[in-house]
Amino acid sequence: MIMSEKCKQHVDSCRFCWMCHHICPVGNATGQERNTARARALGISLVNREAIDLSEIMDNVFECCTCGACVHDCVTGWDPVMFTKETRLQAALEGKLPEYIMTLVSNCMETGNAYGKTDTCDRLTEAAKSHYDKKEILLFLGVDAKFMACEQALKAVKVLEKAKVEFSVMENELPSGAQLDFLIGAANETKQQMLACAKALSEYKTVVVYDPNDAKVIKQIYKEYGIEVNAEVVTYTSFVAGLIKDGKLETSRGDKTVVFQDPYQLSRDLKETEEAREIVMSYAVLGEMLLNREETVWAGNILMAQYMPEIIKKVAERRIFNATSIGATAIVTACVSEYVSLKAAAKDVEIISLEDLILGE
Ligand code: SF4
Ligand code: SF4
Structure with a gap:
């Protein structure tokens, strides 16, 4: 080799x-x-x-x-x-x-996502339509949210609407290249996908990236591959924490105690650990799980569940055990893939996204 x-x-x-x-x-x-x-x-x-x-x-x-x-x-x-x-x-x-990986790669090449999906759910499509007009701020949803957790993508849209942010959602959002990068690394095909996405993102002043996996790739891996984005790229968590600080989102701290699942892309790769906590603490009482922040333990994702579902379920169950063994009854996630993974394995524990907390859902 x-x-x-x-x-x-x-x-x-x-x-x-x-x-x-x-x-x-x-x-x-x-x-x-x-x-x-x-x-x-x-x-x-x-x-x-x-x-x-x-x-x-x-x-x-x-x-x-x-x-x-x-x-x-x-x-x-x-x-x-x-x-x-x-x-x-x-x-x-x-x-x-392996053939099962080739299928995912072919899907990425043909449809832009490893799942081979072409349509988002009706509710997301409908909600996104009112944001197709070009604004300075773009909300970049990512393929996992758009095609595999569309209710979560819809909530991400609703949070920004609630804060009265003027923002766009792309009618034909291009893939960030994160899935190809995971599957085949720095291949030409991956870089071509990234270059096309970078060009599209550069038409905006600020890009708010919903999925931490896309945020890591756009903010970190693009640089490693020499791909430039001429826009300010921010994570969804840091953007929303800013909205709360600026008083654009109403907060009300209930007495619900939750723990926070740090996505490794935010905590280890982008060194962002406190912004999501600031959001959580505006709506709930924050406890800490064993192995948090940079020491976090990955809780599974949608992509790998396509070819090793049983193992991904066990990964999520083990992370849930980390939470429940300290008496936690609710885990808050900031990553759509971990939300889906934990939700599928959850027993006797509530899985809540940051958007759920903010929207009170
Ligand atoms: S900790 Fe040990 S086994 Fe793990 S990567 Fe480093 S040298 Fe290898
Ligand atoms: S900890 Fe395990 S799953 Fe994570 S990067 Fe290392 S070998 Fe891979």
Whole structure:
């Protein structure tokens, strides 16, 4: 397998130690050694030494959610996310992607989303219509919200309406490229999708990105790939926290106690941890779960549930256990994918989005 010298160094330098063993949400859900960062590095190093074929490790390579908990914990500074993504890219270039991944990639190329969807639900379509006129502020919804959690996307729209923000929603919103980046890394196809999206976003003064996964990609990965957006790009959470500070959203702090599930894209990648808490504390009493802020544990997503649903359910159940074991009865999410994942696994615990709190739903 052709791999950059930098990645090879990270694969070979990962000492296959135990230091990040305990924090992998997938490894903890499956209980299998193969799902840890060190096992993945070992598999890739065997491919690099031509001891096994790349196709033999592909399932394993796609079991990593790229949450970066291992990167965050690796005291020696090695980056399993980097070598996992480069291995996916190489598998795409060598035609060795598993069929179930190829289906998702083809969908991304044909419809702009991995699910192959072309329509949003009627209620969202109707609500979005009144925002098709061009304004300075764009609300970027993202493919997960638009096609797989359209009621949540609708709530995101309603919150800005409630604050009387003048904003646009694109009639034909382009994908950010986040899904292709996850599936095939820095391939030309991924960069082309990102370039097209960056061009469209640059027509606005401010872009408010609803999904933390898109926010991470647009604010961080675009820069890594040399893609520029000529607009101020802000996370939905920071924008809404600003609306509350400016008195544009009415607040009323009830006595409901909740805990907050930090999306790793906000807390680890974009270093944003307090804005969502400011929103929560305007409407409820905030408790803290074990492993919060940068130490957060990923709670599942919609994309991986397409090909490993049982494991994603276990991932969500384990995170719910983190909350319920300290007596929490409600978890607030800021990521649409985690909302869907936790909601599907929730028993005896309420899953609430930030928008639910603000809208009182
Ligand atoms: S990534 Fe770092 S902490 Fe994890 S096994 Fe490799 S060397 Fe150890
Ligand atoms: S990035 Fe996350 S899922 Fe992947 S090996 Fe590291 S901790 Fe596990």
